[in-house]
Amino acid sequence: xxxxxxxxxxxxxxxxxxxxxxxxxxxxxxxxxxxxxxxxxxxxxxxxxxxxxxxxxxxxxxxxxxxxxxxxxxxxxxxxxxxxxxxxxxxxxxxxxxxxxxxxxxxxxxxxxxxxxxxxxxxxxxxxxxxxxxxxxxxxxxxxxxxxxxxxxxxxxx
Numbered sequence: 001x002x003x004x005x006x007x008x009x010x011x012x013x014x015x016x017x018x019x020x021x022x023x024x025x026x027x028x029x030x031x032x033x034x035x036x037x038x039x040x041x042x043x044x045x046x047x048x049x050x051x052x053x054x055x056x057x058x059x060x061x062x063x064x065x066x067x068x069x070x071x072x073x074x075x076x077x078x079x080x081x082x083x084x085x086x087x088x089x090x091x092x093x094x095x096x097x098x099x100x101x102x103x104x105x106x107x108x109x110x111x112x113x114x115x116x117x118x119x120x121x122x123x124x125x126x127x128x129x130x131x132x133x134x135x136x137x138x139x140x141x142x143x144x145x146x147x148x149x150x151x152x153x154x155x156x157x158x
Contacts (some may be wrong), residue, residue, distance in 0.1 A: 011049045013038050018053045028056055028064055032071060041072040077119035079157045082107075086125035087131040089141040093146060097133045098122060100147040104154055118157070133143040 017034045021027035031050060036042050042065060051058050065071045083089075083098045102108060105118050112119040128134045131143025135150065142153050 009033060009039065009045050011045065012048065014049060014053075018050065022054045027053075028061065029068070032061070032064060036071060041074070041075050047073075075116060077110065077116050079138055080136075081118055081120045081154075082121050082126075083120075084126045084128075084132065084134045085122045085123075086131035086132075087128065089125075092132045094133040096128050096147055097135060097145045097150055100150045101135070101154070104151060 014035055017031060017038075017060050021031045021034075031054070031074055031141055032042060035050065039046055045060070047061055047065070048050065050056065051061055065073065067106055081101060083096055083101060086156060089097075098109075101120055106116070107120055110119075112123050123136075126134050126136065126141065130142060130145060131141070131146045134141060134143050135145050135153065137153060137157055138144070142149070145153075
C-alpha cells in the first residue's frame with residue numbers, strides 16, 4: 001500500500017475552494033474542513049498554502065487547528081475506531097474493551113496501524129450510556145461491548 005506520508009501533495013486541488021472562500025469573513029473553518037476532506041488531514045504544506053493564498057496569519061490558522069478536535073495534522077487510517085472512556089462505560093468494562101482494541105491492532109491510543117487501515121482513539125463520552133461500553137467504527141456505533149464482541153466487530157473492517 002502507498003505510504004501516505006511519502007505521497008506528493010497536489011496543492012492545486014485546493015485552489016477552487018480557496019477561491020470560493022478566501023474573501024468570505026469567517027470562512028477559515030469551512031476552508032480547513034474542505035482541505036481536510038481533500039487530503040484526509042492537514043499537512044504543514046497545506047496549512048502554509050492556505051496562509052499564502054488567503055493571507056490569514058499562520059498563528060490564527062494554527063490557533064483554529066489546535067482548538068478544534070476535528071482537525072488532524074497527521075495522516076489517519078482508513079477506519080477510525082473510537083472507544084468511550086466515560087464513567088458509565090468505564091464501570092461496565094471499557095478498560096478491557098480498550099485493551100482488547102490495542103492488542104488486536106497492536107497500537108496505542110491516538111496512533112494508526114502501519115498499513116494505515118486503522119486509527120484508534122478514545123473519547124470522553126458518546127452520550128450513549130445505556131449501551132455502555134460503546135465503541136464507534138467510522139460512523140457506526142456498537143454497544144454492550146466486551147473483548148469477544150470487539151474482535152468480531154473489528155474483523156468486519158479488516
